Amino acid sequence: MSATDHVTSAPDNRVQMHADGEWLLVELQGAWRITETRPSWMSLLAGRDPVRVKLVWGKLEDWDSALLLFVFEVKQWCRVKGVYCDLSDLPDALQQLLRQLVVVNETRMVVDRSRNFLTMVGLAAQDVWAKTKEIATFVGECVISATGLAKRPHKFRWRDCVDEMQQCGAMALPIVSLISLLTGLIMAYQSAVLMRQFGADIYVADAVGLVMVREMGAMMTAIILAGRTGAAFAATLGNMKAGEEIDALQTLGIRPVDFLVMPRLVALGLMMPLLALYANGLGILGGMAVSLGLLDIPPTAYWVETQTAIDMSDIMTGLIKASAFGVLVGLAGCHCGLRAERSAAGVGRATTSAVVMGLLLIIVSDAVFAVTFNIFGW
Amino acid sequence: MNTTDTHFPAIDVAGLECGYDGKVLLADIHFQVKRGEIFFIIGGSGCGKSTLLRHLVGLNPPTAGTVNFFGECFNRASGDRQREMLKRIGVLYQGGALWSSLTLLENVMLPLGEYTPLDAAERAELACMKLAQVGLSGYDSYYPSEISGGMRKRAGLARALALDPAIVFFDEPSAGLDPISSRKLDELIVNLRDLLGMTCVVVSHELASIFSIADRVIMLDKQHKGIIAEGDPRVLVKESNDARVREFLGRGEDAKVTARQNQPSP
Numbered sequence: 340m341s342a343t344d345h346v347t348s349a350p351d352n353r354v355q356m357h358a359d360g361e362w363l364l365v366e367l368q369g370a371w372r373i374t375e376t377r378p379s380w381m382s383l384l385a386g387r388d389p390v391r392v393k394l395v396w397g398k399l400e401d402w403d404s405a406l407l408l409f410v411f412e413v414k415q416w417c418r419v420k421g422v423y424c425d426l427s428d429l430p431d432a433l434q435q436l437l438r439q440l441v442v443v444n445e446t447r448m449v450v451d452r453s454r455n456f457l458t459m460v461g462l463a464a465q466d467v468w469a470k471t472k473e474i475a476t477f478v479g480e481c482v483i484s485a486t487g488l489a490k491r492p493h494k495f496r497w498r499d500c501v502d503e504m505q506q507c508g509a510m511a512l513p514i515v516s517l518i519s520l521l522t523g524l525i526m527a528y529q530s531a532v533l534m535r536q537f538g539a540d541i542y543v544a545d546a547v548g549l550v551m552v553r554e555m556g557a558m559m560t561a562i563i564l565a566g567r568t569g570a571a572f573a574a575t576l577g578n579m580k581a582g583e584e585i586d587a588l589q590t591l592g593i594r595p596v597d598f599l600v601m602p603r604l605v606a607l608g609l610m611m612p613l614l615a616l617y618a619n620g621l622g623i624l625g626g627m628a629v630s631l632g633l634l635d636i637p638p639t640a641y642w643v644e645t646q647t648a649i650d651m652s653d654i655m656t657g658l659i660k661a662s663a664f665g666v667l668v669g670l671a672g673c674h675c676g677l678r679a680e681r682s683a684a685g686v687g688r689a690t691t692s693a694v695v696m697g698l699l700l701i702i703v704s705d706a707v708f709a710v711t712f713n714i715f716g717w
Numbered sequence: 718m719n720t721t722d723t724h725f726p727a728i729d730v731a732g733l734e735c736g737y738d739g740k741v742l743l744a745d746i747h748f749q750v751k752r753g754e755i756f757f758i759i760g761g762s763g764c765g766k767s768t769l770l771r772h773l774v775g776l777n778p779p780t781a782g783t784v785n786f787f788g789e790c791f792n793r794a795s796g797d798r799q800r801e802m803l804k805r806i807g808v809l810y811q812g813g814a815l816w817s818s819l820t821l822l823e824n825v826m827l828p829l830g831e832y833t834p835l836d837a838a839e840r841a842e843l844a845c846m847k848l849a850q851v852g853l854s855g856y857d858s859y860y861p862s863e864i865s866g867g868m869r870k871r872a873g874l875a876r877a878l879a880l881d882p883a884i885v886f887f888d889e890p891s892a893g894l895d896p897i898s899s900r901k902l903d904e905l906i907v908n909l910r911d912l913l914g915m916t917c918v919v920v921s922h923e924l925a926s927i928f929s930i931a932d933r934v935i936m937l938d939k940q941h942k943g944i945i946a947e948g949d950p951r952v953l954v955k956e957s958n959d960a961r962v963r964e965f966l967g968r969g970e971d972a973k974v975t976a977r978q979n980q981p982s983p
Contacts, residue, residue: 374804443846447857681862
């Protein structure tokens with residue numbers, strides 16, 4: 340071990356050096372604390388070239404690993420230089436600690452647990468395959484559970500379901516209101532700029548109404564709930580797993596999917612269309628406000644135009660999507676929660692992946708819906 | 718905190734009142750812990766042992782009274798001074814409380830990195846030595862989730878010892894350990910105390926540990942909201958005037974007798 344930059348280079352009164360013929364007597368004294376800088380052996384030597392070194396136990400008030408490291412430094416230096424080093428004056432405890440440090444110093448191997456590139460790629464590929472299988476299994480379990488509960492509805496945890504409905508539905512109203520109102524507002528602004536060039540101001544109502552009802556109402560609500568409810572599901576179930584609550588259910592012969600996942604999926608699947616409907620209304624309201632303020636379109640005219648633009652099938656497609664998004668967000672949240680590692684970091688990772696997976700599923704399924712609805716001409 | 722002046726006991730608790738949310742759990746607690754002593758805080762479940770420990774190390778502020786370490790008041794000191802004093806105190810939490818995102822070596826190195834001027838190589842070496850002292854050499858690069866509960870406790874002890882504390886607090890060191898691991902941990906505590914000369918305060922209700930390693934104990938009681946006995950457990954079990962103390966400490970013996978009496982006659 341070499342002298343370090345951190346230690347002081349100034350002579351330290353904790354070490355007194357006396358030359359005595361061939362011997363260099365190094366007297367240790369004062370208080371040695373690991374939290375303070377310790378004297379450096381190299382700077383203490385100051386070019387001296389002793390043949391024998393003896394460490395003398397002086398008036399030591401208090402010592403700890405700092406002294407140990409100093410003595411070790413001296414000992415190592417002596418070994419390298421072939422200088423005789425007499426430690427016999429030091430107390431047993433320090434000698435014992437010194438032996439332990441020497442053992443560590445000599446036997447310590449840095450274990451390299453990193454893997455090469457090919458292994459990493461292989462493991463990642465295996466991981467993707469394993470995760471795909473897990474998701475498929477989970478969806479399968481949910482289907483089995485759903486059919487089982489459809490046959491025996493009294494087994495369904497209605498109370499949990501209602502609790503969850505309140506959590507993901509009613510409690511989400513403020514944030515859904517704000518975001519959908521602003522979405523309608525922004526869309527109206529953007530389309531107003533374009534429409535006014537053609538004198539087609541009134542069609543702002545058509546644009547906002549249609550986009551809100553067919554697309555944005557469901558989409559924005561789903562995104563909010565993915566961040567809000569999906570993450571909460573993952574965190575709750577992840578913590579339950581860490582606390583062995585899931586294991587307790589399994590050993591009782593109760594399927595966690597029946598008990599924990601189904602009420603949540605049903606709650607989200609039911610509440611999401613309602614929230615989307617509410618978001619549609621507020622989005623249209625936002626558009627109406629912009630039209631009134633910016634384009635001087637009276638609310639009645641805006642409303643009548645909206646009614647002519649939207650029909651029932653538009654609303655229904657939006658609601659079908661919303662319900663599907665709800666189930667997907669719930670599936671992502673519950674799946675990630677149940678697969679969480681049993682640690683604080685594991686729960687954090689589960690929450691992150693629940694949100695990411697939820698958003699991914701929303702966008703992908705939205706694309707699938709767009710194509711499907713187009714084929715059916717809805 | 719001046720640990721060199723030997724006039725003062727390691728810990729001096731005077732008139733301490735512990736509680737939270739307006740509830741008083743323990744009142745009028747007085748005791749002293751001598752330097753280098755293995756001191757046990759014992760008592761039944763819910764009597765406030767762990768609460769007392771939390772108040773001693775400053776996690777909860779006491780509602781009244783003082784906690785002095787080496788003659789210096791801890792609970793009335795300024796925040797900076799308290800942090801300074803805490804460098805001389807190690808705490809081993811029940812589950813080890815290792816940081817799960819760090820390896821064992823990094824766990825032990827973290828306090829060294831925060832508070833010492835040592836360079837990385839010296840920190841690693843010292844941390845390795847601490848791990849070796851608790852019997853975990855070779856496990857440097859393991860994460861806490863990869864080792865057993867007993868090992869996690871020992872790693873937690875290595876971390877508590879990182880800054881060479883003058884006082885180490887142990888919260889239920891034997892909880893969740895099998896008798897052999899528990900005994901090994903007890904031996905480790907004694908060996909480290911003998912080697913490093915630190916003062917140990919142990920919260921426990923494990924009779925085997927109490928009788929094998931405790932120099933002195935205080936016993937807390939829920940109804941009494943305070944200390945009902947203080948002294949050497951081996952003496953207390955026979956000579957205490959308080960039946961609760963004799964019953965608690967003598968539980969092992971009593972249980973054997975009752976079991977024998979209840980055996981059906983052939």
